[in-house]
Amino acid sequence: MIEACSVSWLTRYIKTVIEGDLRLTNLWTDGEISNLSRSQRGHVYFTLKEGDSQIRCVMFQRQYRGAPLENGAQVLAHGNVTLYEQRGDVQIIVDFVQPAGVGARHAEFERLKEKLESEGLFDEARKRALPAFPHRIGVVTSPSGAVFHDICNVLSRRWPLAEILLAPTTVQGAEAATGIAQAIRQLNDEPHIDVIIVARGGGSIEELWPFNEEIVARAIYTSATPVVSGVGHETDFTIADFVADVRTPTPSAAAETVAPDRREILARIGGAIATAGLTVRNRIDQTATGIERAAHRLERGVPNFSRLFERLHSQMRHATTAADRSLEKRSTSLDGHASQLRSLNPGATLARGYAVVQLRDGKQAITSVKQAKGKDKLDIHVADGRIPAEVSRQYGF
Numbered sequence: 001m002i003e004a005c006s007v008s009w010l011t012r013y014i015k016t017v018i019e020g021d022l023r024l025t026n027l028w029t030d031g032e033i034s035n036l037s038r039s040q041r042g043h044v045y046f047t048l049k050e051g052d053s054q055i056r057c058v059m060f061q062r063q064y065r066g067a068p069l070e071n072g073a074q075v076l077a078h079g080n081v082t083l084y085e086q087r088g089d090v091q092i093i094v095d096f097v098q099p100a101g102v103g104a105r106h107a108e109f110e111r112l113k114e115k116l117e118s119e120g121l122f123d124e125a126r127k128r129a130l131p132a133f134p135h136r137i138g139v140v141t142s143p144s145g146a147v148f149h150d151i152c153n154v155l156s157r158r159w160p161l162a163e164i165l166l167a168p169t170t171v172q173g174a175e176a177a178t179g180i181a182q183a184i185r186q187l188n189d190e191p192h193i194d195v196i197i198v199a200r201g202g203g204s205i206e207e208l209w210p211f212n213e214e215i216v217a218r219a220i221y222t223s224a225t226p227v228v229s230g231v232g233h234e235t236d237f238t239i240a241d242f243v244a245d246v247r248t249p250t251p252s253a254a255a256e257t258v259a260p261d262r263r264e265i266l267a268r269i270g271g272a273i274a275t276a277g278l279t280v281r282n283r284i285d286q287t288a289t290g291i292e293r294a295a296h297r298l299e300r301g302v303p304n305f306s307r308l309f310e311r312l313h314s315q316m317r318h319a320t321t322a323a324d325r326s327l328e329k330r331s332t333s334l335d336g337h338a339s340q341l342r343s344l345n346p347g348a349t350l351a352r353g354y355a356v357v358q359l360r361d362g363k364q365a366i367t368s369v370k371q372a373k374g375k376d377k378l379d380i381h382v383a384d385g386r387i388p389a390e391v392s393r394q395y396g397f
């Protein structure tokens with residue numbers, strides 16, 4: 001029994017078959033542009049012709065970016081073949097266009113370079129500085145070529161303290177790109193790798209092509225360890241050079257870049273020691289001069305004690321003389337006052353025959369007969385004692 005298939009099933013099946021064929025993906029096709037048109041949304045539609053054959057192409061706005069497209073132009077277009085189910089048309093979804101004549105490899109190089117650059121893989125801001133004094137250096141290259149030998153010679157001469165760890169891989173041929181990417185990832189799994197050198201010697205564009213593969217570019221981009229590219233000669237440029245943290249012109253230059261020169265370091269250390277010694281000596285000299293100056297200032301500032309003692313003795317002599325004079329003056333004055341007091345002393349008066357009469361109770365001196373009454377008790381004071389007495393009668397005048 002024959003069963004009919006639907007058109008939608010058939011177109012989907014044909015599309016699946018076409019897109020499943022690896023020969024129809026990542027494809028370069030050259031031809032002449034015709035029927036060029038642009039939609040309002042920025043997509044570009046055209047046909048590629050060669051002799052009596054033609055195929056429809058579409059370049060979406062996000063890939064177009066001002067590609068050199070015009071009717072009659074001979075171009076090399078890159079893309080994937082697919083089926084547009086709504087019309088049943090086989091077409092190429094184009095993502096990159098180069099003028100014809102540049103060669104497929106050059107066109108692929110420019111296509112991948114433009115793609116990765118637009119994704120930010122070449123940004124200088126993301127590139128890292130290399131360690132000043134690496135302890136472990138990883139190398140991705142062939143174990144059998146002269147490149148690894150040259151790198152080891154340079155590193156042992158410049159910085160023998162570093163350990164060199166080789167991640168061996170082929171660097172030429174169909175499997176080389178996968179091997180290089182795996183070697184980079186392998187070194188990232190090793191502990192304490194400070195920097196990675198990806199290197200090979202010079203060669204043709206075909207021989208260097210593994211370093212232009214996207215898988216290698218992305219392995220370098222995702223490496224947690226800084227990567228130095230040393231591929232080919234000075235005039236050779238690969239995609240790996242643009243992605244790497246540092247690009248060097250040769251493998252030997254890569255080794256010189258990652259490792260300091262021990263002789264230069266020793267010279268710098270010697271110079272630093274000499275400078276430090278000179279600085280210390282200068283500081284000692286300055287300190288000694290300062291101490292000497294301070295001693296002179298201190299010596300000038302210390303008082304002359306002999307002069308001070310002389311002045312002190314002179315002042316003491318003056319003070320003693322003044323004190324003696326003051327004491328003599330006061331003694332003379334005291335003698336005068338004593339003489340006056342002696343002349344006023346009642347005892348002296350009594351000694352001359354006078355007496356002092358007092359009322360016994362009140363101790364009041366009697367200076368008038370009116371103060372004494374009959375029977376009053378009296379004390380008569382003479383020079384050598386007291387005579388008690390009594391008033392016998394009242395006197396009156």
